Amino acid sequence: MTNATDIxxxxxxxxxxxxxxARRTPPFLDGWTLHLDGEPPYEVDPADxxxxxxxxxxxxxxLAAALVSLSSPLGIEWLPPRRRVRFWPPTTKAPPPSPRRSAPGPRPA
Known part of the structure; x- marks a missing residue:
């Protein structure tokens, strides 16, 4: 293993x-078929x-770590707060505590 991180x-x-x-308006999944506003239905690969x-x-x-993010085409961030998809916590492990800073600043020695 290296110290590489996929961001x-x-x-x-x-x-x-x-x-x-559970949703019936975009974005929603019907089985593994993703429906988005303005896009044709897309078959999602479950293995992904x-x-x-x-x-x-x-x-x-x-990889030492992989950072996970939402895919912007889902448009979840644009939904009104009451219609946003609730999904946290994810099913992956939480990262271990780290002495590294997440904000810009000098790197620890």
């Missing part, structure tokens, strides 16, 4: 999948959102 991965955990499947498989892939790629 851009998308992983939809079980809470997000359930929330998207299997936390154990993705963790094994990251380990196989020699």
């Amino acid at each position: 851009h991965q998308h992983l939809w955990g079980a809470p997000l999948l359930a929330a998207l499947r 959102h299997d936390p154990a498989a993705r963790a094994a892939q990251a380990e196989g790629d020699g």
